[in-house]
Amino acid sequence: MATRPVTDTTPQAPAAPNPSFSPLYQQIKDLITRGLQGGEWKPGELIPSESELARRFGVSQGTVRKAVDELAAEGLLLRRQGRGTFVSTHHEERVKFRFLRLVPDGEGMAPQPMERQFLECKRVRATHEVARALGVKPGDGLTQVRRLLLLQGRPVVYEEIYLAGAAFRALTAERLESYRGPLYALFESEFSTRMVRAEERLRAVNATPQEAQWLQVDPGQALLLVERVSFSYSDRAVEFRRGLYNTQHHHYRNELS
Secondary structure (H helix, E strand, O other), X not given: OOOOOOOOOOOOOOOOOOOOOOOXXXXXXXXXXXXHHOXXXXXXXXXXXXXHHHHHHOOOHHHHHHHHHHHXXXXXXXXXXXXXXXXXXXXXHHHOOOOOOEEEOOXXXXXXXXXXXXXXXXXXXXXXXXXXXXXXXXXXXXXXXXXXXXXXXXXXXXXXXXXXXXXXXXXXXHHHHHOOOOHHHHHHHHHOOOOOEEEEEEEEEEOOHHHHHHHOOOOOOEEEEEEEEEEEHHHEEEEEEXXXXXXXXXXXXXXXX
């Protein structure tokens, strides 16, 4: 007796999209980002107009505009009405507090400038936790900065900052003490490292006796622990920061959209 062939009636999944494909404006965005990363246009500098970039890349001005719009939304570029588009810089007043979210209690309060007290700047070996965050090997050399942030003379934040990269070997406590601008502006201008985005994790902890001493609170008081990894271009992790925030009279404010 002849057997009949079996027909597979299982529905076939649609073919996966080609992972190498990206829209044209995204390709232009990547090319502009490479120019920023390579230092073709430095922080604070004017980039070519959209029509010039369109001619350079051989695309429409609308395609360039969409790429520039996304880079501006991500904070890498800054549009100025009637003047053109500039490379964002941490020296800009509007971005000085881009990564600082601690604000005084009260409706509509904005981040305030804080006094800084640097406790230490030294070379250390990466622990497993820090190595994992920065994508380096445990035991690799890093630069560690410890500091307090104060408002009206009272400490509200204690931070341990770990920096990856050979450039930061030249960072000294004396340079930190003498610099008056934002820390990320110093990294940008003197160490050719621009922080373009960050990821944070938040959780509640209780102050150890040492932490309580630094922040002038009672041992065991609730603190907000903020762990941040900051990235430069090409998603290169550069900084791991562990901050303890005293939120008795402040809160951590974020805007979601």
